[in-house]
Amino acid sequence: MSVTAAQGFTAAGIAAGIKDSGNPDLALVVNNGPRLAAAGVFTSNRVKAAPVVWSEQVVKGGMVSAVVLNSGGANACTGPLGFQDTHATAERVAEVLGQNAGEIAVASTGLIGLRLPMDKLLPGITRAAAELSAHGGEKAAIAIKTTDSVHKTAVVEKDGWTVGGMAKGAGMLAPGLATMLVVLTTDADLDAGTLDTALRAATRTTFDRADSDGCMSTNDTVLLLASGASGTVPAYDDFAAAVEQVCADLARQLIGDAEGASKDIKVEVINAATEDDAVEVGRSIARNNLLKCAIHGEDPNWGRVLSAIGTTAAAFEPDRLNVAINGVWVCKDGSVGEDRDLVDMRYREVVITADLNAGDAAATIWTNDLTADYVHENSAYSS
């Protein structure tokens, strides 16, 4: 159901010929109102793709009537001509839908440093518009895949209103968002400011804490559009909780489909002095290549967890650190704890718990193991 689960939205996904493979590569999501409220969160990478620069401006206005997304090319590092391509894309969507280009968001994903084939993309928009449907959410989700092995959607239905969404992302997954495009829709009747508050709160604890490979993309985009079509104004807390639930679901799906991964690793940092400390320690553990290799080898190598913690500025005493792997406290008081042979690592999900013994704050970061398949997939991506 994806982005068309909420009332007031239509979507389409087609193969416009942007990808050489002939796979679907162009998606269109249209908000049919009555409201056109929107919010967005974008990559914090200072090298931003043209569609990010464009869409940041669009979202500032608080109104988005449609989103056009393409896979098969990131349109990043393409200079002024690349920005013109994004502008022309929005203009074409506006023309076809009879809308204002300043309210059309654009998102792109794929290889950096290549111009988009506009001779294929622009006619594709016309074709996609002709296929817009209240059941088009799945096709839209399929059309934004790059190296994703499956498309990702999530829906939360509440009393009279719904939040749904789609996501893509499999590599270059890191904080300040993953290499991902996400479109969330709701038929709740809320203004842009409320959407913005709820979206920022949700991404902070979900997408921002999915860190598959430490690499931050130039194109990350998360949009939340509200049509108001349900006529319902939910309480803010209920709405924020639903948005967070959809984001958490999609973020978990991204980690579960990360390039080449064989393990999904939940890094729980507990008893930190502050939440910032917990996040810093969690990220340091999640980005430690040696540890990620060890987890791949089903080796509960807790020494690598401690060496990762030791590189942070978080409050802790080395001889008061405890570490559990899948519930077995293999490190106690900074030294050898329970027998490492008790750790069962056969399953895809692995939980690393780092107890800093320095307070009562906590945070969870999700990451993946590092595998030969990751190396293979990313050493051949543009060749």
Place this chain on the structure above:
Amino acid sequence: MSVTAAQGFTAAGIAAGIKDSGNPDLALVVNNGPRLAAAGVFTSNRVKAAPVVWSEQVVKGGMVSAVVLNSGGANACTGPLGFQDTHATAERVAEVLGQNAGEIAVASTGLIGLRLPMDKLLPGITRAAAELSAHGGEKAAIAIKTTDSVHKTAVVEKDGWTVGGMAKGAGMLAPGLATMLVVLTTDADLDAGTLDTALRAATRTTFDRADSDGCMSTNDTVLLLASGASGTVPAYDDFAAAVEQVCADLARQLIGDAEGASKDIKVEVINAATEDDAVEVGRSIARNNLLKCAIHGEDPNWGRVLSAIGTTAAAFEPDRLNVAINGVWVCKDGSVGEDRDLVDMRYREVVITADLNAGDAAATIWTNDLTADYVHENSAYSS
């Protein structure tokens, strides 16, 4: 010739039985004076191995009469008992040599979280002492290997005085030093303060800028011992240059032997606003897993260089960035530059030049590609 190239030093390397393989695992380096001046630089990881805690105290006194080094176990995260093991090791060396335990430096390398087999290590010290020789430098260098495929030594001979050294390190190589043990010796007649100044200056631009896999060890140790046996007091600048030359040589050997690597990558950052900016950008590029995979695949994927630069706080404008790979400026003004097909990446050494166009500072960071062999080696290390 290693640590015995300079006059006044003897060394030995033996198989004490610490390693199950039966390979050499214990080295002893003795300064026979007349001077016993010393300086040291240690890991900045806050989780420090017992021998690091011990040797930091020893070096503070400015005098080191001997260094005992073992491979086969890091003696890190081993608690108070592990510290007692280090202490007992120094005591045994002092006893055998007729020296003061407070002037015996200890260094260990191997797996974290395991106690050392003291029943093998202590008798080994007695045997090593019996084999001390002015020609023992090579054997000492061999005995400190872990996953190193070759032992590493370097010597610079000047007019009447010499600086020589040995190093080990192949994984967990990162800033604030690599996972490495390094012992440098000189027969120049210099005091501990001068040694300290020269050693810190040299490590800052050599070992601190070798970043193979972003992982900082708990055991990194670099020691510089002076015997004064040449009777020569070199000019400071000449001495500092010789120490830097030996460190640079050893650092380059560490990168060249990094676990699983197939490419040595020199990341040159030029035209930065400050040297700190250049180092920050260089490290960000050197730690980008996606880029490291691309280099492994001989893919001049400059978009990944830009996305890495974009995550830093360095001064730059995205549309004024230039990137060359092996001399071909594949990115100009933040966009597509020369034809990427012109880039020849067949050789082991790859040079990435990032021009920030923001000033006249520069720095070079060395790293390696990310390979399936790295994953394999590090997923099976402790199993």
